[in-house]
Amino acid sequence: MITVLDLSIAELRKITEVVKEKYSYDFSNYAASSFKRRILRIMELKRISLEQLIEQILKNQFTRDTFLHEITVNVTEMYRDPSFWKTLRMQIPEMLSNRDKLRIWHAGCSSGEEVYSMLILLKELNVLDRVEIIASDIDTSILQKAKEGKISNKNMELNISNYQRSNGLNDFNNYFTIEKDNSVFSKTLLSSVSFREIDLVKAIPFTKCDIILCRNVLIYFNQILQNNVLKLFSDCMFMGGYLVIGAKESIAWCDVASKFTTINLEEKIYKKTKD
Amino acid sequence: MIFKEADLKRNYKAIVLGGSAGSFQVMIKILSKIPKEFPLPIIICSHRLKHIRSGFVEALCLKSNKTVEEPLDKDAIKRGKVYLAPSNYHLNVEIGNTFSLSTEEMVNNSRPAIDLTFETAAYVYKEKLIGILLTGANKDGAKGMKRVAELGGLTLVQEPTECVIDTMPKAALAIAKIDYTLKTDDIISFLMQLQAGKEVV
Numbered sequence: 001m002i003t004v005l006d007l008s009i010a011e012l013r014k015i016t017e018v019v020k021e022k023y024s025y026d027f028s029n030y031a032a033s034s035f036k037r038r039i040l041r042i043m044e045l046k047r048i049s050l051e052q053l054i055e056q057i058l059k060n061q062f063t064r065d066t067f068l069h070e071i072t073v074n075v076t077e078m079y080r081d082p083s084f085w086k087t088l089r090m091q092i093p094e095m096l097s098n099r100d101k102l103r104i105w106h107a108g109c110s111s112g113e114e115v116y117s118m119l120i121l122l123k124e125l126n127v128l129d130r131v132e133i134i135a136s137d138i139d140t141s142i143l144q145k146a147k148e149g150k151i152s153n154k155n156m157e158l159n160i161s162n163y164q165r166s167n168g169l170n171d172f173n174n175y176f177t178i179e180k181d182n183s184v185f186s187k188t189l190l191s192s193v194s195f196r197e198i199d200l201v202k203a204i205p206f207t208k209c210d211i212i213l214c215r216n217v218l219i220y221f222n223q224i225l226q227n228n229v230l231k232l233f234s235d236c237m238f239m240g241g242y243l244v245i246g247a248k249e250s251i252a253w254c255d256v257a258s259k260f261t262t263i264n265l266e267e268k269i270y271k272k273t274k275d
Numbered sequence: 276m277i278f279k280e281a282d283l284k285r286n287y288k289a290i291v292l293g294g295s296a297g298s299f300q301v302m303i304k305i306l307s308k309i310p311k312e313f314p315l316p317i318i319i320c321s322h323r324l325k326h327i328r329s330g331f332v333e334a335l336c337l338k339s340n341k342t343v344e345e346p347l348d349k350d351a352i353k354r355g356k357v358y359l360a361p362s363n364y365h366l367n368v369e370i371g372n373t374f375s376l377s378t379e380e381m382v383n384n385s386r387p388a389i390d391l392t393f394e395t396a397a398y399v400y401k402e403k404l405i406g407i408l409l410t411g412a413n414k415d416g417a418k419g420m421k422r423v424a425e426l427g428g429l430t431l432v433q434e435p436t437e438c439v440i441d442t443m444p445k446a447a448l449a450i451a452k453i454d455y456t457l458k459t460d461d462i463i464s465f466l467m468q469l470q471a472g473k474e475v476v
């Protein structure tokens with residue numbers, strides 16, 4: 001009988017230590033269940049044991065970038081949760097009402113689909129020139145992909161249907177050019193984005209934003225790290241700024257919760273109302 | 276149906292319940308028969324349509340004695356509650372008795388995947404877990420059941436002849452040690468006889 005590969009808590013701790021030592025990335029406050037799965041996945045793909053993986057890391061046979069790419073979950077889609085985007089479409093004019101310019105930060109943008117969704121939305125609302133967008137991720141290779149704007153054609157059906165459900169106004173295909181198996185997102189629209197490599201574990205406040213979107217990233221963290229990251233967001237936000245998290249995430253229990261007022265509970269939109 | 280005394284007396288911590296095609300009616304039947312005070316948390320993973328974010332939970336609530344909720348990430352797993360994996364997320368059980376959600380790749384063409392919920396629950400609860408797998412049209416859940424059994428938990432599948440589609444329980448029977456193969460009524464009877472199910476909350 002082949003038993004399923006599994007890892008003990010001690011083994012997870014060990015690899016976390018090695019990674020911290022070698023790459024200076026700290027995964028000790030990641031949600032253990034999915035972190036473990038990602039490690040097991042690397043072991044399965046490479047057909048190696050944990051000891052061998054550790055050895056490869058120590059002997060520089062496994063680059064930092066590869067590790068980051070394998071350990072993170074990059075699954076994303078355009079207009080994920082169309083009802084959220086529908087709500088945002090209606091909310092943006094109000095968010096802009098007493099500001100000349102908006103600074104938007106997508107923290108954990110993965111391959112960029114969330115950012116492209118935002119760009120199209122802002123373009124259709126005719127406010128793109130009043131917005132500055134920062135898109136960040138820890139995973140350098142996925143950031144590179146986000147910059148290129150390439151989406152595999154096989155994912156486009158879902159993206160189009162999400163766009164339509166979100167009340168998109170135009171022919172979605174107009175925002176893309178087809179290059180073989182990929183749809184390439186408009187370079188003009190992409191030019192208003194500044195892509196940056198930011199590790200939310202280590203990050204310190206670096207700017208003030210009007211809107212921070214961090215969707216489906218906090219789920220990979222334990223509560224200690226979620227709490228720290230939410231504090232970071234609060235510190236990176238103008239009074240009256242908006243925080244958006246994933247549909248199944250919560251800020252209710254975190255330290256900075258009292259600084260925020262719920263704008264839309266279902267769509268997880270919050271406004272900073274206290275300092 | 277006679278159950279082993281030791282299986283009924285064990286100090287269980289949780290139940291994981293999985294199913295796909297045809298399982299909704301079975302889940303409703305189970306939830307409508309067990310008492311409101313049934314103290315073990317029941318964690319349900321069922322394949323559902325991606326874009327229908329709600330509705331399912333309301334339907335389950337309406338017909339059952341218990342309130343069913345879709346947990347938010349890092350919610351505590353509480354006694355007496357029934358949880359349903361939200362659509363388009365995997366539902367993992369975390370050490371420390373909380374949930375973690377994940378958007379990782381589909382497993383067995385499914386997100387949520389029964390395998391993930393069962394495997395993570397088995398890792399945390401070990402022999403104090405009951406895994407129940409119902410009717411369904413794919414093999415999701417079989418590996419999860421195997422893991423539940425390997426870590427000492429109790430495994431129940433719905434009697435294939437009673438299933439709308441028997442692929443799921445049969446896949447589990449093929450690879451995992453299954454303690455009982457039961458009709459819905461017997462699954463209910465088992466739950467009602469559980470010692471751990473009788474404690475006052």
Ligand SMILES: C[S@@+](CC[C@H](N)C(=O)[O-])C[C@H]1O[C@@H](n2cnc3c(N)ncnc32)[C@H](O)[C@@H]1O
Pocket residue numbers: 072073074075076077080107108109110111114136137138139142198199200201214215216217220246378
């Ligand atoms: C599932 S994707 C979310 C993409 C998009 N926001 C969405 O909702 O579809 C999660 C992303 O978080 C990133 N991430 C994980 N840990 C991070 C960290 N410490 N700092 C910054 N980004 C991180 C991963 O690299 C991954 O691209």
